[in-house]
Amino acid sequence: MRFQELDISRLARDSKASAWLAVGPRADGGDWCLPFLYVMGVTAGPTLLVLGAVHGDEYEGVETIPEVFRRVAPDVLRGALLMVPICNVPAYEAVLRSSPIDGLNLARVFPGDPNGTITQRIAYWITQKLIKPADFVIDLHSGGVTAEIPSLIGFTQSDNELGRRSRAGALAFGASVVWEHPPPMPPGRSLSAAIDLGVPAIYTEAGGGGYAHPSDVSCFTTGVINVMKHLDMLDGQPQLQPITHHLSGDGNMDSVISTPAAGYFRSDVALLDEVSAGQRLGTVRDPFGKVMAEITTESPGVVIMLRRIHRVHVGDNLAHVTGRLGG
Numbered sequence: 001m002r003f004q005e006l007d008i009s010r011l012a013r014d015s016k017a018s019a020w021l022a023v024g025p026r027a028d029g030g031d032w033c034l035p036f037l038y039v040m041g042v043t044a045g046p047t048l049l050v051l052g053a054v055h056g057d058e059y060e061g062v063e064t065i066p067e068v069f070r071r072v073a074p075d076v077l078r079g080a081l082l083m084v085p086i087c088n089v090p091a092y093e094a095v096l097r098s099s100p101i102d103g104l105n106l107a108r109v110f111p112g113d114p115n116g117t118i119t120q121r122i123a124y125w126i127t128q129k130l131i132k133p134a135d136f137v138i139d140l141h142s143g144g145v146t147a148e149i150p151s152l153i154g155f156t157q158s159d160n161e162l163g164r165r166s167r168a169g170a171l172a173f174g175a176s177v178v179w180e181h182p183p184p185m186p187p188g189r190s191l192s193a194a195i196d197l198g199v200p201a202i203y204t205e206a207g208g209g210g211y212a213h214p215s216d217v218s219c220f221t222t223g224v225i226n227v228m229k230h231l232d233m234l235d236g237q238p239q240l241q242p243i244t245h246h247l248s249g250d251g252n253m254d255s256v257i258s259t260p261a262a263g264y265f266r267s268d269v270a271l272l273d274e275v276s277a278g279q280r281l282g283t284v285r286d287p288f289g290k291v292m293a294e295i296t297t298e299s300p301g302v303v304i305m306l307r308r309i310h311r312v313h314v315g316d317n318l319a320h321v322t323g324r325l326g327g
């Protein structure tokens, strides 16, 4: 099926199926196709959209989504469950964060362009055909190959109905680390497209490193089912993990602590460590062991991201420190 021909309102009630959505032409004469899974409940209710692999090197969503699909039957579902386990298919093929075809980061080009390059077209049709008719969006991210991030649920905390609904969904997801961000949300994300359309939205992070930890897949699977219970799409109460860290701060990973030197990075700290202002987070050394740069944090807080690949170029992102809620 061509993605632009998809009409969610015409999917039959009491059905469960998968399909390929053709989104744009390949050079070999075929099409780039996105995998699509949906469950339509017997009765009417909310529409939940779940996205995976918006970054092509993040695998948690790719494994979580078919598992959620396996667990949800139409006869117990109220509403519609729509899921795309691999959004940036070209990047996924190449084990890359961004597309090898046009170099674009899918999470920076929403709401997309129907006449643009392949990444812009993917963003456009996801926005028009899936985000627009949704009542809630969950975008499953992780640290990818280069970064390590604690398993968490994140959202932008706005003081309005949309912010409150996003927050309630995030808390219902049930992860032990909750990370909220002050508005405005940076542009280009699936979540910014959702919020602009009035759809509450949340996202995950996880360990990454080119490997989906079974504990993260389990946490995300339970989390998506929890949100469905919260939205009254399924019977039952969400199974919540106790919150160990409720964090607050800028979640834009494009502007974090980067390195002024090239070389070999070794961190001194671990994820979720408490650090003080001026504390050393790690060093960058040359091949003779000489320290080329000491990496410090200007602000105190909790370590929320660390680079996973030791070799660093000048300007590479190394770490991010965020605050505790109210602190």
Ligand SMILES: [Zn+2]
Pocket: 054, 055, 058, 107, 141, 142, 144
């Ligand atoms: Zn990501």
